[in-house]
Amino acid sequence: MDHVFHALQARLRTLFGDRLVVLAGGTRLSSRVGELHQLGARRTLVLSTDDHAPLHDSEVARWVPLGIAGGFVAVEQNRLTKLLTSPNRAVCDVLADFDPAGEALVISTPYVHTPSFAGRPVLNARRPAWVELENKTTIDALWDELSAPRAPAEVLGLDFEALWAATLRLDRGAGAVWSGDGPAINGGANFVRRVRDRQEAREAFDVLAAKCEFVRVMPFLEGIPVSVHGIVFPDGTAVLRPVEMVVPRRAGQARFLYAGCASHYDPPARIREQMRNLARRVGERLRETVDYRGTFTLDGIATADGFLPTEINTRYGGAMVCFEDALPQLPLALVQVALVAGHDLGVSSIEFEELLVSAADTYRHGSVGANVRALHPTEVVERPIVFTEWSCRWAHPEEVPHGVLRLRPSPLGARLELDFVAEQLPPGRPVVALTVAAFALADQDWGTSLGPLEPAVPVDDDELVAPVVELGAVTA
Template sequence: MTSPGMSITQLLPDGKLIVLCGRADDASAWQDLLGPARCLAIALDDAPHEARPRTLRGASDHLAWQHHAIGGLDGSGWLAEPADAFDPDHTATLVLPDPLDPPDAGNRRRFGFRRPAWRLFEDKTMVDTLWDAAGVPRAPSIVGDGTADLSVLGAIVDQGTGVVCSCQPRGAGPSAGGDGIWWWREGPPPTTIPTAGPGTWRVRLMPLLEGVPVRLHGLALTTRIIPFPPMELVTLPRPGQGTFLCAGAVPLLDDAADLVTHTERIGVGLRERLGYRGGFSVDGILTPSGFQPTDFNARLTSAMEAAPSDRRVLLHAVNLLAREGNEPDTGAVEQLAEDLFTIGTSCTIFGAATHADDRASRTTSVRWDGDRLVPAPSGAADGRLLITPSPRGWLLTATLATARLPGGGRVGPRAPEIFRVSDEVLGTNFGHLVPPFDTRPSACLPKVALNPEPATR
């Protein structure tokens, strides 16, 4: 039987390929997949010391720095030297896996380029128009200029549970990793929201929705939609700042058949309305009355961050091929998605910290003592916490045994314990975090309200 990797690589462009990605293990996997004679793969996070930035403030700054580095392929940056040595006549094809999508990348041909109309709706102040056009029910919202009168405008959309405000700088790429989002339950907006005059920022205000944060995602192909297994988003409020810590996505432990159907319907709408091709995701809240979308990503996401790199790069290749209209066998793609996203014996979440105590350990085993997570220096452990240096300071990787989660419930309600132990034992500075709003750890997922019209896959 032909392996999925073999069939996928045969569909990629002939000749040399230059692949730029964030992680070193992804770069190695691309090199192994395609071979060193055909492929030069470079990890941006392995940039020379003199080219590395000082600690970046968040996911949006990190992505902006990566885009700036890729722009240096025009001869002005550190990437030009290895790229030109491998491909002196500039005939190689440039491969930029998601989320990389810089405005400038030198003069080599780019493969799997996203259409501007698809990227447009990643802007949180624009996406509600897409939901309305596609017939996807959503919460009410207000979009305006600047951050003046947020308290008055927020009161209009508040349904008694609070307000969420998303801020998008004009002329900049969409924010990432929860950057630019604030919330408040009652009273005035948080003082941590920057003051911005008219014409500099666009803002969207919507009700704070109580329920389970989830990600619906899949792949839009020419003839069908391949839904991926829905994920629980681990999104933790910071009460002291009115912001969120986005800690990744983990497989849902409940029956998610209704959510899969909803994903297919959204994918069909994207294909019919936008001619969409490739990976997509819709983040939102599963409320007692149904799924309410909040964000759209016209790309593959970090939901597969914990999967083996050889599997990840294959799905990245499939995604780029789909955008080019050159698609591999759908059966192989479905099997690949199942390998990447289905529930395993462990689940992994992440967190970026700006500080770690130099005198503290870099790793600790942990176990559950009732609902409380405690260090487990010896004996049986239920998980492991590890911090490693990153361009944003320090990256916490927390891996927990799925079967040992208290009550067999979801990860989000238990996640604040992970970051508390990290601060106390590893010396990080995540601070006070609380569970997602109105999340009951062992409760079943509510049913999804669906449009009565059947989806055409």
């Protein structure tokens, strides 16, 4: 599908060619700089939330750290939003020096909803009506509009006894899940708690009451957390392949650990089609009702009863990294910017879908990791690993590794990262159990103190009993 690449490159050049571009915050900014340069951008200014600038050509990009790294996405984004809305004198001086005519285009984070920055348009700013759709306590109305199967749920205010009573009504034997929502940015399972008894309910209430306005109560659903992306074009919705959300459970606790995403898992065919069909209907509904453009995520659980949705995120989700790496020659994040800005990309939604699904089904990838507060390393350390049975150990020199564990410095202390060697993994298996085993090794030998974790359980019986020993050969 070379013609799709050529058409996208040509249309993106009409947007970014010979323009000054400001990148304000965000992730993988070094990749965006190179992509913009290839598309003919005159020069790029990076106002970075990361205090450590990567190596870059000063003729192509100027890198200015903002000094507002917060570790947590919500903290960092709130600081960035304040800066975009009311830039300080130092930032204004940098902008004036880079773009004295005030003609630069601005690209910010996927969360941004500020339409302009010091008089310059923020191309990927989300409209208020789009942001409102992320509210976890109102999303059930959308499932009902689309006649989509869903778990029963009740939405309540901050009344502990009422929430506890709802928990007792909805508990199917494995507890309930409380999901809070309100004015704060909500992601990474920050405001999600599993409630199995009154003590866990009280602990959950104390956390959510401080940050949220409403709480949705639903039964705990056994299965693998999964997400599917839709990309809304003017002519239709491109729907991508499912991605596993790697969310181990903290043993003996009400909390979950959001550990990223991976595309190694293949849900049963019926669930894959349920997810993709619902995502297409959601995308069309968003286009019809709020004139939506660009990427959204549809999240839920792959259960024995099929796919049951839980939320949507009306933004470019973190799991899009799986598709970026499957097609590194295609500037997907800039395609998102162009769509949100209303720019004509010159390709149809179906052409775009066929291109991405084919590539991502062939190339499997993950972005798995966890924040670590117990350590404050000053340099990066990494070691190859192999999985045996249900455990993980360091690889011997003569072995072909199944992955790599890495510990690097982070504003929160450290970041533990896990990279899998796709060719050494059983095809189609979820990676959450492997993640639990690898993180246990990091706790044991590196002192990461993540604590005991338990994996989510896949829905098929054969998956439940398949041992990890079926991984690829470990001898060179």
